[in-house]
Amino acid sequence: xxxxxxxxxxxxxxxxxxxxxxxxxxxxxxxxxxxxxxxxxxxxxxxxxxxxxxxxxxxxxxxxxxxxxxxxxxxxxxxxxxxxxxxxxxxxxxxxxxxxxxxxxxxxxxxxxxxxxxxxxxxxxxxxxxxxxxxxxxxxxxxxxxxxxxxxxxxxxxxxxxxxxxxxxxxxxxxxxxxxxxxxxxxxxxxxxxxxxxxxxxxxxxxxxxxxxxxxxxxxxxxxxxxxxxxxxxxxxxxxxxxxxxxxxxxxxxxxxxxxxxxxxxxxxxxxxxxxxxxxxxxxxxxxxxxxxxxxxxxxxxxxxxxxxxxxxxx
Numbered sequence: 001x002x003x004x005x006x007x008x009x010x011x012x013x014x015x016x017x018x019x020x021x022x023x024x025x026x027x028x029x030x031x032x033x034x035x036x037x038x039x040x041x042x043x044x045x046x047x048x049x050x051x052x053x054x055x056x057x058x059x060x061x062x063x064x065x066x067x068x069x070x071x072x073x074x075x076x077x078x079x080x081x082x083x084x085x086x087x088x089x090x091x092x093x094x095x096x097x098x099x100x101x102x103x104x105x106x107x108x109x110x111x112x113x114x115x116x117x118x119x120x121x122x123x124x125x126x127x128x129x130x131x132x133x134x135x136x137x138x139x140x141x142x143x144x145x146x147x148x149x150x151x152x153x154x155x156x157x158x159x160x161x162x163x164x165x166x167x168x169x170x171x172x173x174x175x176x177x178x179x180x181x182x183x184x185x186x187x188x189x190x191x192x193x194x195x196x197x198x199x200x201x202x203x204x205x206x207x208x209x210x211x212x213x214x215x216x217x218x219x220x221x222x223x224x225x226x227x228x229x230x231x232x233x234x235x236x237x238x239x240x241x242x243x244x245x246x247x248x249x250x251x252x253x254x255x256x257x258x259x260x261x262x263x264x265x266x267x268x269x270x271x272x273x274x275x276x277x278x279x280x281x282x283x284x285x286x287x288x289x290x291x292x293x294x295x296x297x298x299x300x301x302x303x304x305x306x307x308x309x310x311x312x313x314x315x
Contacts, residue, residue: 034073036069036070036072036073036075037069037070037073037075037078039069040065040066040069040070040075040078040082041066043062043063043065043066043069044062044063044066044081044082044085046058046062047059047060047061047062047063047066047085047089048085050062051088051089051092056089056092056093057093059085059089060086060089060090060093063082063085063086063089064082064086066078066082066085067079067082067083067086070082076109076112076113077113077115077118079109080106080109080110080113080115080118080122081118083102083103083105083106083109083122084102084103084106084118084121084122084125086099086102087099087100087102087103087106087122087125087126087129088125090102090129091125091128091129091132094132096129096132096133097129097133099125099126099129100126100129100130103122103125103126103129104126106118106122107119107122107123107126110122116149116152116153117149117153117155119149120146120149120150120153120155121146123142123143123145123146123149124142124143124146124160124163126142127139127140127142127143127146127163127167128163130142131163131166131167131170134170136167136170136171136173137171139167140164140167140168140171140173143160143163143164143167144164146160147160147161147164156186156189156190157186157190158182158183158184158185158186158187158190158192158195158196158199159183159187159192159195159198161179161180161182161183161186161199162179162180162183162195162198162199162202164179165177165179165180165183165202166202169202169206176206177203177206180199180202180203180206181203183195183199184196184199184200184203187199193226193229193230194226194230194232196226197222197223197226197227197230197235198223200219200220200222200223200226201219201220201223201235201238201239201242203219204216204217204218204219204220204223204242205242207219208220208242208245208246213246213249213250216242216246217243217246220239220242220243220246221239221243223235223239224236224239224240224243227239233266233267233269233270233272234270234272234275236263236266237263237266237267237270237272237275237279240259240260240262240263240266241259241260241263241278241279241282243259244256244257244258244259244260244263244279244282245282247259248282248286253286253289253290256282256286257283257286257287260279260280260282260283260286261279261283263275263279264276264279264280264283267279268306273306276306277303277306277307280299280302280303280306281303283299284296284299284300284303287299
């Protein structure tokens with residue numbers, strides 16, 4: 001069974017989920033707490049908001065400011081938390097070695113202060129950096145350690161099982177399907193819809209890669225249903241494109257074109273021009289394969305119109 005297709009899914013849904021368990025929401029700040037503590041908490045909140053909005057550079061700078069403030073007053077728990085957030089933002093930015101430097105610090109510090117929850121989060125995040133660098137065995141060891149800590153603490157999370165599954169799948173090791181099904185079950189128990197959709201999507205890709213299109217379509221369709229409810233445009237487009245690819249491979253050109261066009265519209269109206277162009281390219285390719293030059297030309301003109309603003313910006 002081929003699993004390499006899962007790689008392209010990682011940063012669309014894994015970067016946000018790594019942040020989802022973040023301990024930056026520490027609760028209400030007391031009026032009598034030091035000014036530096038209040039400022040650090042404010043920086044962390046600003047970083048979290050920037051991260052959710054996709055402003056990763058701003059998020060990273062806010063987390064670094066929070067780290068500076070916490071170090072200035074020797075707040076070691078705050079320091080460990082900020083190092084994890086810096087690592088997560090760096091992973092999302094694709095700066096994996098930088099992420100590992102911060103996360104290794106966080107791991108050491110979490111052990112020193114005896115905070116296993118923070119240690120688990122740091123281990124899960126560095127597993128993502130290792131995975132992205134194709135260091136699969138260290139990645140698997142770290143995510144397993146994180147899961148073991150969570151199990152000991154009685155903290156269940158399907159998101160980390162999703163990470164484990166990606167590592168197993170892309171490294172061609174056994175157990176990815178089992179891990180994803182356990183993740184799906186855990187996410188449904190906790191009513192975590194975003195992570196449930198992530199598990200469904202990954203299962204869809206796993207089955208599509210394994211030449212099981214019927215099952216793959218079912219998983220992608222269920223993921224789409226959740227993503228539509230949540231209003232996540234990036235994931236909606238991803239689901240539509242994935243279903244379109246399956247129909248295309250099966251020779252169902254009309255269904256494929258319809259889904260690619262829907263994906264194109266979602267991406268275009270969400271400001272994801274690059275993704276919109278990819279969907280248009282897929283439609284053009286289908287019509288060219290069918291020797292329908294007329295319809296191919298229609299979408300080629302749409303593509304040219306889309307590219308004009310980009311071309312002007314490059315002049």
